[in-house]
Amino acid sequence: MADGIDFKDLSRRMEGAISAFKQDLAALRTGRASANLLDPVVVQAYGAPMPLNQVASVSVPEPRMLSVSIWDQTLVGAVDRAIRESNLGFNPIVEGTTLRIPLPELNEERRKELVKLAHQYSESARIAARHVRRDGMDGLKKAEKDGVITQDESRVQSDKVQKITDETIATIDKLLSEKEAEIMQV
Known part of the structure; x- marks a missing residue:
């Protein structure tokens, strides 16, 4: 130096x-499911913004489906809202503490x-x-x-x-x- x-x-x-x-x-979807598609999603949890991966786990059970398992039942609504408002074009289906997210054709x-x-x-x-x-x-x-x-x-x-x-x-x-x-x- x-x-x-x-x-x-x-x-x-x-x-x-x-x-x-x-x-x-990597967070931009190209028609196939990937667990990191939801990386940009930030959830209002416990009074602070938190990345989705700190309040839930994301998995890919099928090629055109994402599954989000939320760890705290009180955060289900906040996670659902965050995914819908993330401008990624997803419509989660709530099933208890799990959200199923079908990936529509682009x-x-x-x-x-x-x-x-x-x-x-x-x-x-x-x-x-x-x-x-x-x-x-x-x-x-x-x-x-x-x-x-x-x-x-x-x-x-x-x-x-x-x-x-x-x-x-x-x-x-x-x-x-x-x-x-x-x-x-x-």
Whole structure:
């Protein structure tokens, strides 16, 4: 770090943006059931917002069905409400402390909405990568101003920061196009 910025930390933070984006994409349904489809659902439980996986377990008993087993019977209504309001297009069927969620066929309109949502997630990931780049560039400017590195070293390192950013954004774009093709596949 004595000669500019820590590229390992920069790369780690860029990877963090990519992994967060992958998690967001995993939550988008593509026609088949997956336990992580309900990951973005947040339930108002015990006076605080909690992720669904902290109040219930999600399983996939059939290819087009999700089952949510709620641990506390008093939370059944809150979990049902949270799933309905999550904008995922699910209509849970309440059976005691279990919710059955049939996955409807995706129509063209819903597929386009999911693609739009995937694009929003990708833009958030790109913004996160740009923030990491900005932090790196600010670190270089400060190091140059403080006399730790020369102007030439600063230019070389800023090119390296830009290269890491470009690779990260290319990865995000590749993941987006793969997910978009998966969503639009009938």
